[in-house]
Amino acid sequence: MTALDWPNNPATPLRADVWAHGNPCSLIRYRLVAEAEASSLCCVLNLFAMQYLVPRKLNVLQQDDQLLIDVELDGLSWHRAEVIAQKMRNLISVCDVTLEHAQHEALQAVG
Known part of the structure:
Protein backbone atom coordinates (compact mmCIF):
# COMPACT_ATOMS: atom_id res chain seq x y z
CA MET A 1 0.00 0.00 0.00
CA THR A 2 1.44 3.36 -0.98
CA ALA A 3 0.82 6.64 0.86
CA LEU A 4 -1.70 7.59 -1.83
CA ASP A 5 -3.80 4.54 -0.94
CA TRP A 6 -4.20 5.56 2.71
CA PRO A 7 -7.75 6.65 3.60
CA ASN A 8 -6.91 10.14 4.94
CA ASN A 9 -4.50 11.15 2.22
CA PRO A 10 -5.58 14.57 0.86
CA ALA A 11 -6.19 12.91 -2.50
CA THR A 12 -8.52 10.37 -0.85
CA PRO A 13 -11.97 11.47 0.43
CA LEU A 14 -12.75 11.17 4.15
CA ARG A 15 -14.47 8.03 5.33
CA ALA A 16 -18.23 8.51 5.27
CA ASP A 17 -19.99 8.72 8.62
CA VAL A 18 -22.37 5.79 8.39
CA TRP A 19 -23.74 6.43 11.90
CA ALA A 20 -25.13 9.86 11.06
CA HIS A 21 -25.05 10.10 7.29
CA GLY A 22 -27.15 13.28 7.03
CA ASN A 23 -25.43 15.24 9.81
CA PRO A 24 -23.03 18.03 8.86
CA CYS A 25 -19.34 17.51 9.58
CA SER A 26 -17.18 20.02 11.38
CA LEU A 27 -13.88 20.62 13.13
CA ILE A 28 -13.94 18.87 16.52
CA ARG A 29 -11.61 19.38 19.49
CA TYR A 30 -11.06 16.79 22.20
CA ARG A 31 -9.53 17.96 25.49
CA LEU A 32 -8.38 15.08 27.64
CA VAL A 33 -6.71 14.59 30.99
CA ALA A 34 -4.93 11.25 31.26
CA GLU A 35 -2.45 9.61 33.56
CA ALA A 36 1.15 10.25 32.52
CA GLU A 37 1.85 6.65 31.55
CA ALA A 38 3.85 5.46 28.57
CA SER A 39 0.79 3.93 26.88
CA SER A 40 -1.79 6.67 27.50
CA LEU A 41 -1.17 8.68 24.34
CA CYS A 42 -0.95 5.55 22.17
CA CYS A 43 -4.29 4.27 23.47
CA VAL A 44 -6.02 7.57 22.74
CA LEU A 45 -4.55 7.95 19.25
CA ASN A 46 -5.32 4.32 18.45
CA LEU A 47 -9.06 5.10 18.69
CA PHE A 48 -8.62 7.47 15.74
CA ALA A 49 -6.29 5.14 13.83
CA MET A 50 -8.80 2.28 13.98
CA GLN A 51 -11.23 4.51 12.03
CA TYR A 52 -8.60 5.80 9.58
CA LEU A 53 -8.70 9.29 11.12
CA VAL A 54 -5.59 11.44 11.32
CA PRO A 55 -5.64 14.38 13.74
CA ARG A 56 -5.32 17.82 12.17
CA LYS A 57 -3.63 19.12 15.31
CA LEU A 58 -2.20 17.43 18.40
CA ASN A 59 -0.82 19.03 21.55
CA VAL A 60 0.38 17.17 24.64
CA LEU A 61 1.67 18.69 27.86
CA GLN A 62 2.80 16.77 30.92
CA GLN A 63 1.99 18.34 34.28
CA ASP A 64 3.15 16.31 37.24
CA ASP A 65 1.46 12.91 36.92
CA GLN A 66 -1.05 13.93 34.21
CA LEU A 67 -1.05 14.44 30.46
CA LEU A 68 -3.12 17.30 29.05
CA ILE A 69 -4.01 16.27 25.50
CA ASP A 70 -5.71 18.44 22.86
CA VAL A 71 -6.66 16.77 19.58
CA GLU A 72 -8.41 18.42 16.62
CA LEU A 73 -10.02 16.49 13.79
CA ASP A 74 -11.83 17.79 10.76
CA GLY A 75 -14.74 16.15 8.98
CA LEU A 76 -16.52 14.46 11.90
CA ALA A 85 -15.26 10.46 23.16
CA GLN A 86 -17.21 7.77 25.00
CA LYS A 87 -14.64 5.17 23.97
CA MET A 88 -11.93 7.48 25.34
CA ARG A 89 -13.78 7.75 28.66
CA ASN A 90 -13.70 3.95 28.88
CA LEU A 91 -9.89 3.87 28.76
CA ILE A 92 -8.46 3.20 32.22
CA SER A 93 -5.74 5.87 31.97
CA VAL A 94 -8.12 8.65 30.84
CA CYS A 95 -9.48 10.81 33.68
CA ASP A 96 -11.59 13.37 31.78
CA VAL A 97 -12.74 14.05 28.20
CA THR A 98 -14.28 17.30 26.95
CA LEU A 99 -15.64 17.58 23.44
CA GLU A 100 -16.23 20.90 21.64
CA HIS A 101 -16.59 22.47 18.22
CA ALA A 102 -13.35 24.14 17.18
CA GLN A 103 -12.80 27.21 15.05
CA HIS A 104 -10.82 26.97 11.82
CA GLU A 105 -7.67 29.01 12.26
CA ALA A 106 -6.03 30.78 9.36
CA LEU A 107 -2.86 28.97 8.32
CA GLN A 108 0.24 31.10 8.74
CA ALA A 109 2.97 31.03 6.16
CA VAL A 110 6.21 29.58 7.49
CA GLY A 111 9.43 31.02 6.24
Missing part, protein backbone atom coordinates in the same frame (compact mmCIF):
# COMPACT_ATOMS: atom_id res chain seq x y z
CA SER A 77 -20.20 14.62 12.66
CA TRP A 78 -21.05 15.49 16.26
CA HIS A 79 -22.53 12.02 16.74
CA ARG A 80 -19.38 10.25 15.57
CA ALA A 81 -17.25 12.55 17.72
CA GLU A 82 -19.33 11.68 20.79
CA VAL A 83 -19.03 7.96 20.14
CA ILE A 84 -15.23 8.30 20.00
